[in-house]
Amino acid sequence: MKARQSLAARLSSLVSSFSFLIFWRRKRTQRDFSEELQAHLALETDRLREEGMSEEEASAAARRNLGNITQARERFYESHRWLWLDSLWQDLRFGLRQLRRNPGFTAVAVVTLALGIGANTGIFSVVNAVLLRPLPFFEPERLISIISAQVPRMRGREASYPDVLDWRTRNHVFSQIAVFRTENFTLTGKGEPEHVPGAVVSANLFSVLRVIPSLGRSFLPEENKPGAVNGTNAAILSYGFWRQQFGSDKHIVGRRIDLGGRPFTIVGVAPAGFQFPIQTEPVDLWTTMAVDMRSGGNGMAAERGAHYLDVIARLKPGVTVAQAQGEMSAIVSTMNRDHPENHPRAARVVPLLNGLAGPARPALLILLAAVGCLLLVACANVANLLLARAAARQKEMSIRAALGASRGRMIRQVLTESVLLSFFGGMLGLVVGMRGVDVLIRLVPVNIPRLSQVGFDCRVLIFTAAASLVTGILFGMAPAFSRSRFALSESLKESGRGASGGLHRTHTHAALVIGEIAMALVLLTAAGLLIRSFLSLEQVDPGFDPHHVLSVRLDSPPHVPHARQFSFFSQVLERVRALPGVRSASGIFGLPFSEVDANTGFEIEGHPVAEANRPVTSYMAVAPGYFRTLGIPLRKGHDFTPDDDLAAPPVAIINETLAKRFFPGEDPIGHRIQPGISNGYGNKEPWREIVGVVGDVKLHSLAAGPEPECYVPLAQSPIGLMTLVIRTGGDPLQVVPAVRTVIDSANKDAAAYNIKTLDELLAGSVAQPRFVTLLLGAFAALALLLAAVGLYGLIAYSVARRTHEIGIRMALGAQKRDVLRLVVGQGMILTLIGVGIGIIGALGLTRFLSSLLYGVKPTDPVTFVAVSLILTAVALLACYIPARRAMKIDPMEALRYE
Secondary structure (H helix, E strand, C coil): CHHHHHHHHHHHHHHHHHHHHHHHHCCCCHHHHHHHHHHHHHHHHHHHHHCCCCHHHHHHHHHHHHCCHHHHHHHHHHHCCCHHHHHHHHHHHHHHHHHHHCHHHHHHHHHHHHHHHHHHHHHHHHHHHHHHCCCCCCCHHHEEEEEEEECCCCECCCECHHHHHHHHHHCCCEEEEEEEEEEEEEEECCCCCEEEEEEEECCCHHHHHCCCCCEECCCCHHHHCCCCECCEEEEEECHHHHHHHHCCCCCCCCCEEEECCEEEEEEEECCCCCCCCCCCCCCCEEEEHHHHCCHHHCCHHHCCCCCCEEEEEEECCCCCHHHHHHHHHHHHHHHHHHCCCCCCEEEEEEECCCCCCCCHHHHHHHHHHHHHHHHHHHHHHHHHHHHHHHHHCHHHHHHHHHCCCCHHHHHHHHHHHHHHHHHHHHHHHHHHHHHHHHHHHHHCCCCCCCHHHCCCCHHHHHHHHHHHHHHHHHHHHHHHHHHHCCCHHHHHHHCCCCCCCCHHHHHHHHHHHHHHHHHHHHHHHHHHHHHHHHHHHHCCCCCCCCCCEEEEEEECCCCCCHHHHHHHHHHHHHHHHCCCCEEEEEEEECCCCCCCCCEEEEEECCECCCHHHCCEEEEEEECCCHHHHHCCCEEEECCCCCCCCCCCCCEEEEEHHHHHHHCCCCCCCCCEEEECCCCCCCCCCCCEEEEEEECCCCCCCCCCCCCCEEEEEHHHCCCCEEEEEEEECCCHHHHHHHHHHHHHHHCCCCCEEEEEEHHHHHHHHCHHHHHHHHHHHHHHHHHHHHHHHHHHHHHHHHHHHCHHHHHHHHHCCCCHHHHHHHHHHHHHHHHHHHHHHHHHHHHHHHHHHHHHCCCCCCCCHHHHHHHHHHHHHHHHHHHHHHHHHHHCCCHHHHHCCC
């Protein structure tokens, strides 16, 4: 006995030593261990044979003394392998076999998941590019925007240059502050004049962004003043413009170019890929604030009341946005007291990245939430499929449990199969998302910046992988716990004849379907509200007739004095009016929906007010015939005439809102107002006699309420920019070549650009609500389809499980209508519960849509009732199809049903 214990101890020691060595060195194999065991067995056999035993007796005794060799080998195997990895590999192989054995189930589940994951991937790729991807600058988290708005209405976002200069000297939270605005230039001297999108910036902008030009240098502080470089202004070219227009000339620095008749000296070339401002149309060159100044310091940049500049700043190390906001609020409050003659302002500090997408930000986040709900609906659908499939595998799970499989082991097996499904769904979803992104980009409004950067980077791939993994675990939890939570005796009873399914599984089925219906109703309600809002928006009268009207942006030619600019515009208008197919033509600065406008305070004669309290009006300069060309009704008075030039008394035409608000109960014709913009000669704004009243026009948004509008003759305006508006008898784009010819013949250095129809401009103004409505409607329709399929699957599954019961009912005298009522009633109860929960959820969530709605409230009862009826009708159809099948059951066959 002692010898036997000694050998057993030696065997145990042998296993331990081998385990230790193999765990650390992993050089000894199982064969080595077997050979070592055989050597010990041979030695023991020899010893016993020497003691007088026969060969057979010695061999048997040696084996008894050495102990359980098979168990020792198993212990050795377990000691040098990662058992969890082996188990996982076994689960994966078994799961793959199960999916391969059920191709129909696998295909339906994978496609369902691919739709949900693909939609999420596509929307996230847009959100990632527009909202999440860091800006391509040094320490972008310290870059912020300072938004200057007029109180109390918080109108506008731009600041005046004198205000910014005061901010620079008074603040202690910013290392630097810079300003910028976009500008269109006309490049001449290189053949045909070319429209060049550019930006006017303060000289320190490149320093704020920490950007070093690839050629030359950045702007110098003194170049904010006119003529600082050899009597010219400074300019920096974009890398693409330098390559395209100047053939990558490495000696470009110091060269002069003409922009709008003014000389500029090229001092540098920006690095490849640099873009600022970040917008849909990248700029080709940058110049300094010198273009907004005249000699002696005069000009728009010297006017504290001229708010036209965007502001960017860099926070000092350790300073938070909240600290910067607090200091800026105090500075602006002090400046309002120092300059009571101006409208009071407020400053808001926001991270540059947050303000980049503007109004598109909430829309994109709502779409991301919507596809998240769609994915949850898809998960519930697949979970229901897995639960239904669990019934077919009930015997398998019972045998596993009887053989000693733990609950955790079975849960892991089911979750492994779920994750495999989600993996394949994620792979297909990635393909769907990649294809869908191309469609998304065509649908996304063009005024959203960084759309060109939408693509599949590591962040999108990680998101898709994470979504797939979480999805697999999410929809696999219910089936996993459902399969593993049963007693063996109960399982045998459920597998008996006439079973209707385990109660816990039926309840899980029902809960998932109710959740699907509730989420589908939330999505349908949101889509319904947006559809009603969009339809209301399209019914809004813009105040003019946009059909068959062409718009052409036209700058005044270089070297043409201000006094002769309108003569050029008039000459072009006369020739355009004479073109075949043209019914009428005019011109305007401040065309509706063109993003070119001006606002100014004004005073009414006889009602003096402090300048800080002056009301604000939109300011447009128009040529004669403008109102007739656009179909804007003239309510009172008369239109401008060709005689309304600088030699004539200043006149103005106002809209109905301005007339009703400031001339209540009286005729405004003959009264005089003083808009805060001069006529281009002298610094004093002229008093203008009101000669007409026209209908209200929507200038920026169809959803905006009416605002005061003031029109002045283009000939009495200092603005050297005009947009031609041309009404034609047919397709307005057909006259574009003839219009270009007319402009070239009038002055070969004049540049025409931004050629669009007014229908295009109007459609662009509703592009964002159309995009959100279309996508959310598509997601809601898909969710409705998935919820209907889920409900159909549950009822069909219930009918199949209750065939025996239904046969007994019919054998006992139940009529077909009774069976119909039984089956449909089961589905409609679930539907009504889901609708009730969905209505409660929608009431709480649709309030986040309020900023996207027009003419409809987030709690609109018509939408809620209509959506509930639609969902109930679809659910009724989904229940009726399996109910008809139940009505056709033969009682005799059903009684033999197993």
